[in-house]
Amino acid sequence: MDALKLRILTDGRNLGNGILKVDGFINHQVDPALMDACGRELARRLGRLGATKVLTAEISGIAPALTTAGHLGIPVVYARKSKPITMPDQIFLTLAPSHTKGRTVELIVSPEYLGASERILIIDDFLATGQTIMGLVRLAQAAGARVVGIGALVEKIFEGGRSMLAPLGVPIEALATITDMGDGKIVFAD
Numbered sequence: 001m002d003a004l005k006l007r008i009l010t011d012g013r014n015l016g017n018g019i020l021k022v023d024g025f026i027n028h029q030v031d032p033a034l035m036d037a038c039g040r041e042l043a044r045r046l047g048r049l050g051a052t053k054v055l056t057a058e059i060s061g062i063a064p065a066l067t068t069a070g071h072l073g074i075p076v077v078y079a080r081k082s083k084p085i086t087m088p089d090q091i092f093l094t095l096a097p098s099h100t101k102g103r104t105v106e107l108i109v110s111p112e113y114l115g116a117s118e119r120i121l122i123i124d125d126f127l128a129t130g131q132t133i134m135g136l137v138r139l140a141q142a143a144g145a146r147v148v149g150i151g152a153l154v155e156k157i158f159e160g161g162r163s164m165l166a167p168l169g170v171p172i173e174a175l176a177t178i179t180d181m182g183d184g185k186i187v188f189a190d
Contacts, residue, residue, distance in 0.1 A: 001041050001175040004153060005188055007034060014181050018128070018159060026153060027060035027125055038175055039067025042123060042151040045173045049148040051121035053077055055114070055136050057096075057107055064153050065123040072121075077114055079107035079139055088112065092142045096135030107135045109143070116144030127152035127174055130161030137168065154178065157189065 013021040025031040042064065054076045056065035062078055069076040083091060083106075092109045114120075120140045122133055133150060140147050147170055155162065155174030158181070162172055180187040 001038065003034060003037055004176045007031070008154070008176060009186060012186065014184050014186050016184070018156060018181055020126075020154065020156070020178070020181065020186070022125075022154070026063065030063045035063045035067045036070075038064055038153055039069075040071050041175060042068040042173060043071035046121055046149045046151050046171065047072055049121060049171065050119055051148055052117075052119045053114070053121070053145075055079070055109075055120050055122050055140060056124055057081075057132050057136060060126075061124040064125055064151075068121070068123050068151065075113075077109060079109050079136060081105050081107065083108050092139045094135045094138040094142070096132045097129075098132070107132075107139060109139050111143060114140065114143040114145055118143070118145035119148045120145045121148060122150045123152070125153050127155040127161045127165075127172070128159040130159075130164035133161065133165060137165075149173070151175075156181065 011024050015021050054065045054069040057079045058081055065076045087110050094107050095104050098105045122136045137147050149171045151173045153175050155177045157177055157179050177189040179189050
């Protein structure tokens with residue numbers, strides 16, 4: 001998606017070690033018009049899958065998940081990283097390593113909002129190593145739900161996440177695919 005790629009080149013920063021800083025428009029301060037356009041495009045690419053819910057991880061995945069779900073007309077469930085007192089005692093929980101946090105994080109979903117009859121579309125801001133998305137897959141599987149597709153704003157192809165997720169046998173879409181971030185560059189596929 002050209003608008004996203006242009007914004008990454010204009011306002012994103014390669015911090016080294018595979019870290020792309022996009023917090024000025026995706027995951028700290030959010031550009032709602034850009035997120036709406038991204039959600040519309042992800043919904044266009046993945047809408048044929050018949051998802052009944054979008055699943056994401058807090059907090060960075062919420063903006064693209066919300067706009068995608070809005071264009072699909074379905075709810076969003078986000079995996080929390082800590083359990084609030086309002087959540088029931090019985091939960092779905094998994095662990096996933098976080099590259100940007102430098103530690104393992106918990107991903108928690110209430111069974112009230114993720115059930116066995118669901119067709120789940122996973123949407124996140126990044127597809128890098130695939131660890132967070134695999135954590136979301138595990139949560140959906142624990143609920144007995146079926147993952148029908150995966151979408152991301154940005155894919156860092158050189159981190160191998162797509163290969164890790166390929167055995168799931170579901171469509172995987174990324175709006176901006178980065179092939180190289182060496183020497184301070186940001187190089188897109190296409």
